[in-house]
Amino acid sequence: MPANGKTGLPLEGIRVLDISRVLTGPFCTMILGDLGAEVIKVEMPGVGDETRAWGPPFVGGESAYYLSINRNKKSITVNMKDPRGREIIYRLARQADVMVENFLPGTARRLGVDYETIREINPRIIYCSLSGYGQDGPCAQQPAYDLLMQGEGGLMSITGLRDGEPVRIGVALVDIGAGMYAVIGILAALLARRETGRGQYIDVSLLDTEVSWLSYAASNYFASGKNPVPMGSAHPSIVPYRAFRAKDRYFILAVGNDAIWQRFCKAMGLEHLADDPRFVTNEMRVKHREELESLLAEIFATEEAAHWINLLQEHRVPCGPINAISEVVSHPQVLHRGMVVEMDHPQAGKVKVVGNPIHFGEFSVQYRLPPPLLGQHTREVLRELGYNEEEIEELKAGGVI
Numbered sequence: 001m002p003a004n005g006k007t008g009l010p011l012e013g014i015r016v017l018d019i020s021r022v023l024t025g026p027f028c029t030m031i032l033g034d035l036g037a038e039v040i041k042v043e044m045p046g047v048g049d050e051t052r053a054w055g056p057p058f059v060g061g062e063s064a065y066y067l068s069i070n071r072n073k074k075s076i077t078v079n080m081k082d083p084r085g086r087e088i089i090y091r092l093a094r095q096a097d098v099m100v101e102n103f104l105p106g107t108a109r110r111l112g113v114d115y116e117t118i119r120e121i122n123p124r125i126i127y128c129s130l131s132g133y134g135q136d137g138p139c140a141q142q143p144a145y146d147l148l149m150q151g152e153g154g155l156m157s158i159t160g161l162r163d164g165e166p167v168r169i170g171v172a173l174v175d176i177g178a179g180m181y182a183v184i185g186i187l188a189a190l191l192a193r194r195e196t197g198r199g200q201y202i203d204v205s206l207l208d209t210e211v212s213w214l215s216y217a218a219s220n221y222f223a224s225g226k227n228p229v230p231m232g233s234a235h236p237s238i239v240p241y242r243a244f245r246a247k248d249r250y251f252i253l254a255v256g257n258d259a260i261w262q263r264f265c266k267a268m269g270l271e272h273l274a275d276d277p278r279f280v281t282n283e284m285r286v287k288h289r290e291e292l293e294s295l296l297a298e299i300f301a302t303e304e305a306a307h308w309i310n311l312l313q314e315h316r317v318p319c320g321p322i323n324a325i326s327e328v329v330s331h332p333q334v335l336h337r338g339m340v341v342e343m344d345h346p347q348a349g350k351v352k353v354v355g356n357p358i359h360f361g362e363f364s365v366q367y368r369l370p371p372p373l374l375g376q377h378t379r380e381v382l383r384e385l386g387y388n389e390e391e392i393e394e395l396k397a398g399g400v401i
Helices: 024-034 064-068 083-095 107-111 115-121 146-152 173-196 206-213 215-224 258-268 282-287 289-300 305-314 332-336 378-384 389-397
Strands: 015-018 038-043 074-077 098-101 126-131 200-205 241-245 250-254 319-321 340-345 349-354
Touching (some): 015 083, 024 098, 024 126, 024 173, 038 083, 064 349, 074 378, 098 173, 107 115, 115 126, 126 173, 146 173, 146 206, 173 200, 200 206, 206 215, 250 305, 258 282, 258 305
Parallel strands (some): 015 038, 126 200
Antiparallel strands (some): 241 250, 250 319, 340 349
16 A cells, blocks of 8 residues: 555545445445445444354454455444444444445334435435345345345256256355445446435345346247256357366366367367268257267267366367366466455454455555454544544443444
8 A cells, every 4th residue: 555545446535334244245345445445344242244153164263254255344343223323323324425234125224224314314325235135026025045046046947967956056156246236336326426416225136136147048048938957067059068077087178169169179180070060060069969078078088187178278279177276276377366365364364365356457456454353443433433432431331332
């Protein structure tokens, strides 16, 4: 960070009041923090964000899950059920540009921290609500988790093996995606506020997020009237495009167009297949999927994966290994791109987290603050709000902070 304390980042000077917890909201506010915003994370006294207890593993007593999504934030503890706690939230809201919550719809209103209340305090505030099903509709009051959404939103119906049991995607992708959409909405609202001077309300749901991702799977259904089915690693509209088993392990082959198909055949010494009427175009390869994939599976089983990867990459055929996480975080390209970040944590020591994937031409994302301890910045923030030490002690004694 420059000596003058300025970050040089696009959201410098933007204040975010984050009363969310778990994954969707905290992922959203972490991105905002990475881009330079000052993020105040509000947690329940003595308990904090649920993810603080989600483990093992723990690092120096801190949950690895919590550490993964809470950098570049300050933590304060406030009991919002107490009127004195709500007054702290109101003071913070007066100074905030953005407020983020992900309670079950209606909870923020019961706590007195809903958009209608907050905008009376600060008409310029951009208030984002994240929820499972959205703020209205027949399912709005139902609680939701990423796993439920992967099932109800259709992803699990097209994930896994054709005759296998339902399979969850390995990370909470819907939660994370909704957080990303929230960031997009917040940035757009900040731009709009420059013109209008007014804040606004943003409603982002996990179900809407997932449905938007169905993209060509939904379009294929609209076009054919047939439900897509799980196909393992294969693709419904591209062949060969899947994981194949080599002699020692699986690897990925992605023949994404007919030009690559020609290069693939040359690399493999299968020139006789390049112009075979059954395989000459992607449309024909899809129609004759089983014949082609069976033929290739027999060939690939004769050599180790590294042999095929090296051979095909020499001919500019997209392919690669299926890496374990340990291989990903030590991958030379991943390291070169700065996607593994080490931060100094006040309790856990040096901790590693994955980085932000946005690379700007004029400035760099900065990792200014490690994930905070529970309530680490409570006194600092309250002093900035005008509370004196005696008042702070009274709030602490009363269980408000």
